[in-house]
Amino acid sequence: MSKTASSKETKEKKETAPTGIGGGSIRDALLVPTLAVITGLIIGGIVMLVSGSNPIQAYGALFAGSFGSPSAILSGLQAYFATGDNTLLIKSIYPFTESLVTATPYIFAGLAAAIGFRAGLFNIGAEGQFFIGALCSAFIGYSIKDLPMIIHLPLALLGGALGGAIWGMIPGYLKARFGAHEVVNTIMMNWIAFRLSDWLLKGPMQASNFRPVTPNVFASAELPRFFEAPLRFNLGFFLALLAAYLVYWFLFKTTLGFEVRSVGANPDAAKYAGMNIIKNFVLVMSLSGALAGLAGTAQVLGVDHWVGQGFSAGYGFDAIALALLGKSHPVGVVLSALLFGFLRSGATNMQSVAGIPIDIISIIQGLVIVFIAAPAIIRWFYRIKSLKIDEQTVLTRGWGK
Amino acid sequence: MANVLELQGITKRFPGVLANDKIDITLREGKILALLGENGAGKSTLMNILYGLYKPDEGKIFVRGKEVHIDGPNDAIAQGIGMVHQHFMLVPVMTVTENVMLGIEPTKNGVFLDQEKVAKRIAEISNQYGLEVDPASYIKDLPVGIQQRVEIIKVLYRNADILILDEPTAVLTPQEVEGLFKIIATLIKAGKSIIFITHKLKEVLAIADDISVLRLGRMVGSIEPNKATPEKLASMMVGRDVSLVVQKSAPKPKEAVLKVENLFVRDERENLTVQGVSFEVRKGEVLGIAGVQGNGQTELVYALTGLSSAESGTIELNGKNLQNATPRQILESGVSHIPEDRQRHGLILSFPIHDNMMLCTYYQEPFAKGISLQEKAILSNAEALVKQYDVRTPNIYVNAGTLSGGNQQKVIVAREFSRPIELLIASQPTRGLDVGSIEYIHKQIINKRDEGTGVLVVSSELDEILALSDRIAVIYKGQIMDILDAKKASKEDLGLLMAGIHPSTSPKKK
Amino acid sequence: MKKLYFVSALLIIASMVLTACGGGTPATEAPVATEPAMVYKVGMVTDLGGIDDKSFNATAYAGVQQAIDELGVSGKYLESTQQSDYAKNIQQFVDEDTNLIVTVGFLLGVDTAVAAKANPETKFAIVDYSYPDCFGEGFVEGQTCGSASELPNVLGLTFDIDQAGFLAGYAAAASSKTGKVATWGGINIPPVTSFMVGFEYGVNYYNTQKGANVEVLGWDTAASDGSFIGNFESLDDGRSITESLVQEGADVVMPVAGPAGLGGAAYCKETASCWVVGVDTDWTVSASEYSDVVLTSVLKNMNVAVFETAKSIVDGTFAGGVYSGTLANNGVGLAPVAGASDELKAELETIKAGIIDGSIATNP
Incomplete structure (x- = not known):
């Protein structure tokens, strides 16, 4: 290596200090996504302006709807400390907690897609796994009576994870065994899940002979809520954070995760190193399915307590965007899920106060994804000089073997 | 003008x-x-x-x-x-x-x-x-x-x-x-x-x-x-004097470490590209396989290292049958492999150097305890190897893809040499490298030989074969044309053999 | 548990303080209304179909719109994109001190009941649903909502749609040349099947009146079963089930499946082999591209019901319970029948009167 070359690298090293195993440079990791979000919001504002709305009012309402009003919180706190009456306080933190509630399934689903990407697998079936997970946990939740929570809740959680895992494992096995591409198979599994849930909701799992919804789960299977109604903030959010930590630990601190990442980054080298690629495909698809299943489970046990048609708002598909935005890193996924959660949750207030259709949020999300997927646009726009791309996330491999 | x-x-x-x-x-x-x-x-x-x-x-x-x-x-x-x-x-x-x-x-x-x-x-x-x-x-x-x-x-x-x-x-x-x-x-x-x-x-x-x-x-x-x-x-x-000739002493070959007999291998398109190859590699010698690229060398090495399975024939390492063993079984039997395509097989370019340095042994002590990776051991291993094998890199945290070809190859050599081995299979070990790196890697291979390891070098560069080998096998259309003593082999004869012609004046076939 | 409560509260408060330092926009203080006169607020929460569904939500909102225009109330809607939005959107309106919250569809049943119990001052109306059966079998008593008597501030807006279906069945039988008419549904649930029951009864009435033998395909009231595609979304499914019913000989088809029904209309238009009977809204308006194959439409006049409810708020006459939309109060109806003879028109009027006075039964 030449002198200039090494001096170049030392310089780069200064800019992008290593953060240890599994880490990249924090600046590099955050710069483009942050700018992408800002740009998305700006363009969304332009769209509002063009369609005759006031973007400042809209974003004000969005902010208030996702974080709450600071002055209301302060007065809520004052009232609480002065009189011990928490009504105002509860009301003022409602928007913020709702955002966290909305972010919870996003975290799980984003982790599901991310762990797939890490192994070079495109799990487009998170949506189906989400449904299966939700149905399994709902079934355990409403069909078993008189269990103590300490048994019932973990059982329902486990059931949801297991259901999703099986739904993910099938395409994983088909790929490993027959080389069938997981994109095709997971899409097929989605349709099977959708039709299966149609049938279950109309048939065996129907609450009454009138509406195609499941019965409510028993209180012993519900994820406990931390505040009184209408606050729906529940244990699910912390379970999601725990899942993110476990995924991080699995991917970066264990030999199994090392295999998964190796298979994803370079399957030829993984084979050369003696890793069992087939085993990893099945393992990763199962884990991914379990996480997607938990997304549905957390939604049922924590928020809705029953499953009806249209239970998911496309979490499984947003999952891919989340993983992309979060660079398939658990921390990134959590951050992007929070972003989506706050946008989605605040949108209700924006729709109500500013009269902006909630679809604008989809536009902003779409723009952010485009900018993340094509970072060159952002670099060009903000004249960012040759950012070093350290770790190109492998999204998927070619068709077949 | x-x-x-x-x-x-x-x-x-x-x-x-x-x-x-x-x-x-x-x-x-x-x-x-x-x-x-x-x-x-x-x-x-x-x-x-x-x-x-x-x-x-x-x-x-x-x-x-x-x-x-x-x-x-x-x-x-x-x-x-x-x-x-x-x-x-x-x-x-x-x-x-x-x-x-x-x-x-x-x-x-x-x-x-x-x-x-x-x-x-x-x-x-x-x-x-x-x-x-x-x-x-x-x-x-x-x-x-x-x-x-x-x-x-x-x-x-x-x-x-x-x-x-x-x-x-x-x-x-x-x-x-x-x-x-x-x-x-x-x-x-x-x-x-x-x-x-x-x-x-x-x-x-x-x-x-x-x-x-x-x-x-x-x-x-x-x-x-x-x-x-x-x-x-x-x-x-x-920028300094470079030795273009590999300095090496006479080989001291001992018993055979690798015995290949009548091996047939198909490539990815199901063509029979290795057709009845037999040879042996002895401890303490370098057997070079010469041949124009595409005459079955790649598939031969794949079969020896478990990357693909052999159609028929036997592969024995120290008397142990390794035909159609998995890459891991072969690896654990003491075979090191410097692959022909270092970016495809040898390295994960998007991984840092420290991970590439333990790519094949990540699951063993000291790099892992149970399923838990031992960061300290991984890092200190990489630090030591980078120093020992003179890998020019700002640190061990940069991705392997940022290194030059020569330094990437040094990472592979360091990793493959850092565990106890019986047999080294080096395929195109210096392809695309500059003079300085070639010199270094050749020296390392000869050192391994002198430690008593059996070495199989596959290269389409005749100069490299001549520089490293103690014996030379020439492969043509999936068959071994001849195995010559390196000292007696002339470039001309090898060239003819590589083209599939037995030189009438060359030493008799063994 | 205590600890978690504490920690999470702490986290939230900490981040709130941070946000406060960051300087939040005070746009949250909703523009304070300074009108001295009381302006009643009406809010509508859609189901997943969205406001532009040309069906339930659109029709219900037309009632809100009418109330805005004629009663001077202020009104708006919030769209739901997923199940968990229902409660959130309702809560949004509660927080804005809305006087009447209209929720659309049975899927909002649980969340409407929960909110109604928690906010007894607020009035609610739920379209196409009536309590007290919000528990159903398997629901845990007292967990989600009580019986109707516990919900005096909720009005369920239901529709005796079999009355209008009856008229459509009669008109279809009168218009059929093949002697076979058909209906099919999205899912086999009462809100869907009551259309089909009325339809079959109407055809049977035609047969007894005229001594004809028009056959109904796709539904059998006695067996309580028929042809269903299992969803309300797939236009392809709607198309193929229509195709097979037409091939069995039907030349009038009534799809009771929301948007999926349009797949059937598309098939009829392309092959010019059948009439369709629209449902919920007048399809010559809401699906005008198919108007030349629409025989008539079975109208569920949700706009009328919603408007009437809003009016009761303004008048101060609101009472919980159940509103039934009938032919008599124009809550349900039949759109004009394409190419109907004066004779048929007169017959339909007579039958309508018979249904209203109870002399003609439209269901078992």
């Missing part, structure tokens, strides 16, 4: 790097200028400036005495400058004709593509310069050497008379190199001028009229071929 191209004081800075520092070069009309330098010396940057892909920070470019500004490939083409890239810019699913006309499609009546006109012109160019190629065939069906011809035709089709050939021999077999040199000679005869970029010394001496050497972005000097020797050029490139 007129200077057709002159670069004066070209300087190009990248953030933190001076890629080109006041470089002057001159190309005489109808001559071949060889631009020599190690990987990363600034050759490619310079040529990209000439081709309009980069803008120089300082300096002037003169074409036929007139100063020009080149703002992109189209400007370069307009000045008669054409470039044949090291990695071909061809569309595999298109025909030769379609590829040639890509970007300047001529039309009939303003609408319809006029392929016949292009095909006719291609035929003319082919005849004129001896560039035989069928305009109707698809790129994906053509061997690499022919693809390169298509690239040259593309350039000539655009009426270039200054040709830049970027590492044109890197991907070619010796025979194809011969063919290329003939084509170059025809081009020169027709009055074209050529810049030939390479780091291979012998090629330079064989064809260049002028030689300019770059090192670390600077012009080290120009030298005439008749005054140059390989040693002289090497020391100009590397």
Whole structure:
């Protein structure tokens, strides 16, 4: 290596200090996504302006709807400390907690897609796994009576994870065994899940002979809520954070995760190193399915307590965007899920106060994804000089073997 | 004679790097200028400036005495400058004709593509310069050497008379190199001028009229071929004296470590590419497998290392049957493998060096306890190996992909040598590396041999085979033609064997 | 548990303080209305179909719009994109001190009941649903909502759609040339099947009146079963089931499946082999591209019901319980029948009167 070359690298090293195993440079990791979000919001504002709305009012309402009003919180706190009456306080933190509630399934689903990407697998079936997970946990939740929570809740959680895992494992096995591409198979599994849930909701799992919804789960299977109604903030959010930590630990601190990442980054080298690629495909698809299943489970046990048609708002598909935005890193996924959660949750207030259709949020999300997927646009726009791309996330491999 | 191209004081800075520092070069009309330098010396940057892909920070470019500004490939083409890239810019699913006309499609009546006109012109160019190629065939069906011809035709089709050939021999077999040199000679005869970029010394001496050497972005000097020797050029490139000959003592071979008998292997397309190969490798010796690329070497190594399964035959390591064992079983039996394609098999480029340093043993102590990776052990292992094997890197946290080819290869060598091994299989161990790295890796391989390890070296570079081997097996069309004692083997005989001919005067077949 | 409560509260408060330092926009203080006169607020929460569904939500909102225009109330809607939005959107309106919250569709049943119990001052109306059966079998008593008597501030807006279906069945039988008419549904649930029951009864009435023998395909009231595609979204499914019913000989088809029904209309239009009977809204308006194959439409006049409810708020006459839309109160109806003879028109009027006075039964 030449002198200039090494001096170049030392310089780069200064800019992008290593953060240890599994880490990249924090600046590099955050710069483009942050700018992408800002740009998305700006363009969304332009769209509002063009369609005759006031973007400042809209974003004000969005902010208030996702974080709450600071002055209301302060007065809520004052009232609480002065009189011990928490009504105002509860009301003022409602928007913020709702955002966290909305972010919870996003975290799980984003982790599901991310762990797939890490192994070079495109799990487009998170949506189906989400449904299966939700149905399994709902079934355990409403069909078993008189269990103590300490048994019932973990059982329902486990059931949801297991259901999703099986739904993910099938395409994983088909790929490993027959080389069938997981994109095709997971899409097929989605349709099977959708039709299966149609049938279950109309048939065996129907609450009454009138509406195609499941019965409510028993209180012993519900994820406990931390505040009184209408606050729906529940244990699910912390379970999601725990899942993110476990995924991080699995991917970066264990030999199994090392295999998964190796298979994803370079399957030829993984084979050369003696890793069992087939085993990893099945393992990763199962884990991914379990996480997607938990997304549905957390939604049922924590928020809705029953499953009806249209239970998911496309979490499984947003999952891919989340993983992309979060660079398939658990921390990134959590951050992007929070972003989506706050946008989605605040949108209700924006729709109500500013009269902006909630679809604008989809536009902003779409723009952010485009900018993340094509970072060159952002670099060009903000004249960012040759950012070093350290770790190109492998999204998927070619068709077949 | 007129200077057709002159670069004066070209300087190009990248953030933190001076890629080109006041470089002057001159190309005489109808001559071949060889631009020599190690990987990363600034050759490619310079040529990209000439081709309009980069803008120089300082300096002037003169074409036929007139100063020009080149703002992109189209400007370069307009000045008669054409470039044949090291990695071909061809569309595999298109025909030769379609590829040639890509970007300047001529039309009939303003609408319809006029392929016949292009095909006719291609035929003319082919005849004129001896560039035989069928305009109707698809790129994906053509061997690499022919693809390169298509690239040259593309350039000539655009009426270039200054040709830049970027590492044109890197991907070619010796025979194809011969063919290329003939084509170059025809081009020169027709009055074209050529810049030939390479780091291979012998090629330079064989064809260049002028030689300019770059090192670390600077012009080290120009030298005439008749005054140059390989040693002289090497020391100009590397900046110190380099030994081109591997110093080694006589081998002390012991019992066989690897026995291969009557091995048949199919490749990915189910062709039987290894057809009944038998040989053995003894402890403390280097067996070289010589042969033109594509005669079954790759599949042979894949079968030996478990990357693919053998059709039939036996593979025994220390008496243990390893036929169709998994890569891990083979690895754990004490086999190290320096793979032919280091970026495909040998490394995970997007992983940091420390992870690549334990790629095969990540699940063993001390790197793992149970399923938990032991960060400390992983890092200290990498630190030690980087130091021991002289891997030039800012630290062990950078991704392997950021290293130069030579240092990537050193990472693989370090990893593969760092565990106790019985047998080393080194496939094309120095392909694409610069002189300094080749010297280093050859030394390491000989050290391993002297420690008593059996070594199997597979290389399509005859010089490398001759430098390293104690015995040489020549493979041709999936069969071993002969196994010779390296000391008695002449280059000529090996060349004939590689072409599938038993030299009548050579030593009798064993 | 205590600890978690504490920690999470702490986290939230900490981040709130941070946000406060960051300087939040005070746009949250909703523009304070300074009108001295009381302006009643009406808010509508859609189901997943969205406001532009040309069906339930659109029709219900037309009632809100009418109330805005004629009663001077202020009104707006919130769209739901997923199940968990229902509660959130309702809560948004509660927080804005909305006087009447209209929720659309049975899927909002649980969340409407929960909110109604928690906010007894606020009035609610739920379209196409009536309590007290919000528990159903398997629901845990008292967990989600009580019986209707516990919800005096909720009005369920239901529709005796079999009355209008009856008229459509009669008109279809009168218009059929093949002697076979058909109906099919999205899912086999009462809100869907009551259309089909009325339809079959109407055809049977035609047969007894005229001594004809028009056959109904796709539904059998006695067996309580028929042809269903299992969803309300797939236009392809709607198309193929229509195709097979037409091939069995039907030349009038009534799809009771929301948007999926349009697949059937598309098939009829392309092949010009059948009439369709629209449902919920007048398809010659809401699906005008198919108007030349629409025989008539079975109208569920949710706009009328919603408007009436809003009016009761303004008048101060609101009472919980159940509103039934009938032919009598124009809550349901039949759109004009394409190419109907004066004779048929007169017959339909007579039958309508018979249904209203109870002399003609439209269901078992």
